[in-house]
Amino acid sequence: MPHAISDMEADVPSSPPESTSQNHDVELPAAPEATAATTNKVALEDIFNDEVSDSDLLTSTADIPSSPPTAKDNHRGQDVASARSGQAESYSDPSVMLQYYTRLFPFRPLFLWLNASPSPSPRFANREFAFTLSNDAYLRYQSYPSHDLLRRDILRLNPSRFEIGPEYSTNPRDRKTLRKASTFRPLSKEMVFDIDLTDYDDIRTCCVKANICEKCWKFATMTIKVLDAALREDFGFEHILWVYSGRRGVHAWISDKEARELDDDKRKALVGYFEVLRGGVQGGKRVNVRRPLHPHIRRSMDILRPYFTQILVEQEPFLSQSGQDRLLQLLPDKDLNDALRKKWSSSPDRPSKKKWDDIDELAKTGVSKNLDTKALLEAKQDALLEYTYPRIDVEVGKKRIHLLKSPFVVHPGTGRVCVPITCGGDMKRADLFDPLTVPTVTELLREIDSFGQKNEEEQGTSQEDSNRHENSNQKKVLDWEKTRLKPYYELFNGYVNKLVKSQTTSLKRERDEDGHNGADAMEF
Incomplete structure (x- = not known):
């Protein structure tokens, strides 16, 4: 129901x-103007x-x-x-x-x-x-x-x-x-x-x-x-x-x-x-869902996750400097962001998929001593939603x-x-x-x-063929x-x-x- x-x-x-x-x-x-709508079922x-x-x-x-x-x-x-x-x-x-x-x-x-x-x-x-x-x-x-x-x-x-x-x-x-x-x-x-x-x-x-x-x-x-x-x-x-x-x-x-x-x-x-999704692109983070995640959001992420990988490859959203900056704006840790920015500056043409993978790889190296792994996970979930959600x-x-x-x-x-x-x-x-x-x-x-x-062409033009077709009671093709x-x-x-x-x-x-x-x- x-x-x-x-x-x-x-x-x-x-x-x-x-x-x-x-x-x-x-x-x-x-x-x-419509009259006030009734709320009765x-x-x-x-x-x-x-x-x-x-x-x-x-x-x-x-x-x-x-x-x-x-x-x-x-x-x-x-x-x-x-x-x-x-x-x-x-x-x-x-x-x-x-x-x-x-x-x-x-x-x-x-x-x-x-x-x-x-x-x-x-x-x-x-x-x-x-x-x-x-x-x-x-x-x-x-x-x-x-x-x-x-x-x-x-x-x-x-x-x-x-x-x-x-x-x-x-x-x-x-x-x-x-x-x-x-x-x-x-x-x-x-x-x-x-x-x-x-x-x-x-x-x-x-x-x-x-x-x-x-x-x-x-x-x-x-x-x-x-x-x-x-x-x-x-x-x-x-x-x-x-x-x-x-x-x-x-x-x-x-x-x-x-x-x-x-x-x-x-x-x-x-x-x-x-x-x-809320707000404009220049306003920073557009996704701010509550935790624990609503069942609809969890189901949506399961549907969207495979597409997110395709988008990283086909759309290259983080390839440009502005796209890269937008991604960093979504991440919660300053030290991690600085390490990512330094790594990417030496490789300006680094693909979006690799930049996304760099987040976890650098986080595991301990570049940030005070890294909140839960906050990072939630930030990555929000980023996925921002780039894929309807x-x-x-x-x-x-x-x-x-x-x-x-x-x-x-x-x-x-x-x-x-x-x-x-x-x-x-x-x-x-x-x-x-x-x-x-x-x-x-x-x-x-x-x-x-x-x-x-x-x-298939039926031919002879009168005999034409008569046979007319008398065949075939269903008319709309x-x-x-x-x-x-x-x-x-x-x-x-x-x-x-x-x-x-x-x-x-x-x-x-x-x-x-x-x-x-x-x-x-x-x-």
């Missing part, structure tokens, strides 16, 4: 000050009004396809070569985006995910969608009773991207007709986390700003593993979806009922649970009114689709995921055309099945399928426990 979020403050590893990070995805206009039975039939579930029963998306393929070289040559396709071209929405975007699975039921309900109908149009106009507070109407409007507006917001107390389109603005308030939304690799610019040396590579993507992989483990083991959440942002980050969507119904205070507490855009997760890019939208800068990375706690997928191999929208459209041409989008689509379908079944089973169980089954209804 999940911890009660209202009781979480006693368990947080640290209590950092408010973060000033901003939402990198969209600048939000002021939202209507919301009953599970309140989520549905009508019972859902099992026959309405997704036709695919597989939770997760057997094989993950290929981590390396021949498209990678094309993408990198194109980027290096400075060539760029117009990924947000209206004609390209219209084809994508018409042929590839998963509107029905998106509806099932946000609604958690095949039957239309206020959970979807009162949900806010916000569109960025091709002329950069930003359209907020859009809502739709069904996925068909959402699809129709997206084909009409043809946005370059769109965001998902909360479910409101009333239809967002009707907010201006209400007599009291306070009656228009967010009721629920998936708990979300946003991680952007630009927040690692002070420690990654391979890339800066919006650029990424295999080396610095490890920071994203580490974040997924640490947060996913904590969300499942410490809070009992199950339905966690990790999505690639399309350029340099990842988003986590937590769809459990307990997560969706968290008020803003509890969301703030949940985000605070993961705020281990860096979260805390503002995105704190409030329900924040919007976040929808999965499967196209990033207008890179053309890459915001595909799912992993779900269900499968960290092998997180390890295999390579953002540089994610297909672009133009590649996908070319793959559909190539698939048709290949089929024509457009997304013809492209590299297929494994990501299947992964999302499996996640949604599991979520809908879980919600349906929970609803039936609660109704049975309340005496609403057929047998009880006949008793007098």
